[in-house]
Amino acid sequence: MITDIIVIIAAALLVGVYVSWRAGRIDRLHARTRLARAGLDVALLRRSSVALELASSGLLDPATSLLLAGAAHDVRENPERDLAESDLTRALRAAFSQPDFRASLKGKDGADELLAEVEAASHQVFLARKFYNDAVSATRDARRRPLARLLRLSGNAELPEYFEMDDSLLADS
Amino acid sequence: MKIGIVCPYSWDVPGGVQSHIRDLAEALIEAGHEVSVISPADDDTPLPPYVVPAGRAVPVPYNGSVARLSFGFLSASRIRRWIREGGFDLLHVHEPAAPSLSLLACWVATGPIVATVHTATPRSRAMVAASAALRTALEKINGRIAVSEAARTTLVEHIGGDAVLIPNGVATRRFRKADPLPGWPGAGGAIGFLGRMDEPRKGLQVLLRAFEKLGAERPGLRVLVAGPGDAEEALHRVPAALRDRVVVLGAIRDEDKASVLHSVDVFCSPNTGGESFGIVTAEAMAAGAPIVASDIEAFQQVLRGGMAGELFTTGDPDSLADAAGRLLDDAARRDALSAAALAAVARYDWSVVGRDVLSVYETVVLGGAEKVTA
Numbered sequence: 001m002i003t004d005i006i007v008i009i010a011a012a013l014l015v016g017v018y019v020s021w022r023a024g025r026i027d028r029l030h031a032r033t034r035l036a037r038a039g040l041d042v043a044l045l046r047r048s049s050v051a052l053e054l055a056s057s058g059l060l061d062p063a064t065s066l067l068l069a070g071a072a073h074d075v076r077e078n079p080e081r082d083l084a085e086s087d088l089t090r091a092l093r094a095a096f097s098q099p100d101f102r103a104s105l106k107g108k109d110g111a112d113e114l115l116a117e118v119e120a121a122s123h124q125v126f127l128a129r130k131f132y133n134d135a136v137s138a139t140r141d142a143r144r145r146p147l148a149r150l151l152r153l154s155g156n157a158e159l160p161e162y163f164e165m166d167d168s169l170l171a172d173s
Numbered sequence: 174m175k176i177g178i179v180c181p182y183s184w185d186v187p188g189g190v191q192s193h194i195r196d197l198a199e200a201l202i203e204a205g206h207e208v209s210v211i212s213p214a215d216d217d218t219p220l221p222p223y224v225v226p227a228g229r230a231v232p233v234p235y236n237g238s239v240a241r242l243s244f245g246f247l248s249a250s251r252i253r254r255w256i257r258e259g260g261f262d263l264l265h266v267h268e269p270a271a272p273s274l275s276l277l278a279c280w281v282a283t284g285p286i287v288a289t290v291h292t293a294t295p296r297s298r299a300m301v302a303a304s305a306a307l308r309t310a311l312e313k314i315n316g317r318i319a320v321s322e323a324a325r326t327t328l329v330e331h332i333g334g335d336a337v338l339i340p341n342g343v344a345t346r347r348f349r350k351a352d353p354l355p356g357w358p359g360a361g362g363a364i365g366f367l368g369r370m371d372e373p374r375k376g377l378q379v380l381l382r383a384f385e386k387l388g389a390e391r392p393g394l395r396v397l398v399a400g401p402g403d404a405e406e407a408l409h410r411v412p413a414a415l416r417d418r419v420v421v422l423g424a425i426r427d428e429d430k431a432s433v434l435h436s437v438d439v440f441c442s443p444n445t446g447g448e449s450f451g452i453v454t455a456e457a458m459a460a461g462a463p464i465v466a467s468d469i470e471a472f473q474q475v476l477r478g479g480m481a482g483e484l485f486t487t488g489d490p491d492s493l494a495d496a497a498g499r500l501l502d503d504a505a506r507r508d509a510l511s512a513a514a515l516a517a518v519a520r521y522d523w524s525v526v527g528r529d530v531l532s533v534y535e536t537v538v539l540g541g542a543e544k545v546t547a
Binding site: 029037123130 | 309317335532533538539540
């Protein structure tokens, strides 16, 4: 009788430890996702800032400037963030892939630094989005497990969504 | 940044992962970052100042061969102490799925972690990947890097998630200057080859077939072959009259590669496929060797479509003999190719690759990460 009780208590303890460990894991994954999301937001903001800076630098022709400025401005206004960010990518790509784009800016004051900054910021968006989506998929995977669903181990945390956008890097030229 | 790098394999034993970490650490230090590397190592091994020994590694069968690894609670507590004392902004672990220090570091650490996957993981390890301990440790990684497309693919298929592709760098300054081997290249000229002798895709047989023609036309010309593998097998097809002009060094130490590359007039990369980048070719470029290479895609890319080295039709000994012969006859062309190779290889230098790795670090901590704790 006593041993039965001990066994039951021990089993309950074990289950408790296991469940709290699983809950801790899910919690950690949410934290990782939040951090990656914050990083992605910073990266996107930085990219739109340097794009805007390039647009208003006076280095480009007025049409390209207007195109870039419009796209960079849109990402802060448009509620459909993913679409607006993809549009900014396309605008940057269109600007950079003009024939002799780099050659025409060569030697102009501050042009090299600004172009390098735009490229670095675009690359960082690519990295940040990859790491964010990676965190999202690990989190969603852990939340999908039967035990996690049954015991609602993720509590009230929102199910993280993937961030899809066109972030293909500027063409090498 | 203050970066802690974890090496899973013994520092005493030469290996691709160890040299990768050494070159990366030195590139980061040169760029002004603070770097500490923890690695299994014997107590009496001389270590670079940035390496902290984590105790002796134990030889264990792993992944089809014997690897020297560190594991157990003692290693875990050493890692923990190193992290606490280091105050790192970020941890960079290598081969996180190997049962060694990197996995332990993921296990004990909290904070931003970047991981680099080097090898294509064999399928059997997928089972291990499913185990809770490994999964928990790997889930903590904030950003992953793969050094090759193959490594990335296995990661995606077996462990899940994605990785950024950043290929290995070339430590160009290690190859820039070296004394040639005594008596080389010699008055009659010399062609060099570096790679496994008994691996058909490395293409030694194509070079030796071309040498039948080249050697007959040029009485003083020699071939210098360095690399592991069975020499008999490779050489028995060379005509007896030419055989003593094919000099086989066998496997050589990493430090001696530069000397070999500086011992020849023309370096040949006759690979018939299977190269994703061609690190040996890039190292030869860093030594300023005039290169003839097969026109596989990897070489077209690294040699800038023939601007930094002659390309010949893959697998065709006649085409190779023509290209090499032209180069051997034209010293001015060799000098021009040497200069072009040195310029072209600069973009694969660790200083450039190190910047790519650094942008991964910066992205991982971009959202406002805390320091690494344990």
